[in-house]
Amino acid sequence: MSKATDQRDESATAEEEPVSNRILTVPNVISAIRLCMIPVFLVLLTEGYDVLATFIFALAAGTDWIDGQIARRTHTVSKLGQLLDPAVDRLLMISGVLGLLMVGRLPLWIIAVVLVRDGLLLVGGAFLLSRYRIRVPVIYAGKVATTFLFVGFVGLLLNWPLIGGFGIADAAWLPGFNADPVSWGIWFVYAGLLLALITTVYYVIAACKELKAAQNREAA
Template structure:
């Protein structure tokens, strides 16, 4: 098995310092769609806002695929690609919250989870050269959430609630009509929390190995 630190170092060496690669341009364009999406949404342009958000979300895989297939992986791209995904995720849930189509607890869960992954991942990488690889269930969770946000933005068609409770903070489970997108939101949240637990376990295991390795290196230097 390849050592985690060696693998991370090799990946870093293979990444170039190029800025204006095609993959990075795609990431920049996706990032520019964020303020446009918010502007349209706040001005009541539901359909236009949905189209902009859906386009930015649907091209999630493009920048990474282009970089790998054209052998133009860059250090900027390694930071920019996941950062744009996080910005899009946070602004997506913030937008639907501001127009009153999603309860507060959903935005809290999404933002706290993303902050946890972003800060935790940055600390592991900078202090111990540990990078936790993205797993496909995490991509599926992001896709479910993006689809759900798009449905809530469009706000059509509405479907009947299940009527299982009277809690206003559980749209879909109460009796009020709701956008079909809420069910993708719930599926994405459950899957994303499961993936977060998996990342945490992997990080804890690799951190333990890294600390043990650092102690051995320290004793060897002494």
């Protein structure tokens, strides 16, 4: 059986997975706990507990896949979970860049790109779901981009070990490319950012197609 056939079978299985209206499920509880970790992380970082804050952020980010895996393997996929899981990812991403802004370890342009991108996905996704009942599924490349960014944020929060930059650009807003020492995490951030922008284009195109189809159905 070819790889393409396997992917089609997996996609069909995901589409056929029953979705319930249950609220109190194990995956939803895990997502709620991850959500509660976000303010804890920001408070610890503000109070100067960098290592503990990094641990909390890494724990919240590292358990991203657990709730989805449990939901699929135990057949407890719920409508709330389909909304809560990606929303927690977006909020965790936003809190990560805000935390790095507070400690001054991430250029402002990267923070702006991440905030605009995730704000667009949050607001746009909520509007399409509430107005047209459209939900664009998260693709694997989007999950990889999120993972790269989370790993990069952990490295920048930990700020150790530092490695020398390439020294090919004399610009403070390009850490890693200038000569200043920087955390290894910046390279994961660059890779995740590039992949995130590519997947955003896919999400926008997919959403426009779904929106056009929904509007055609309404007109008919």
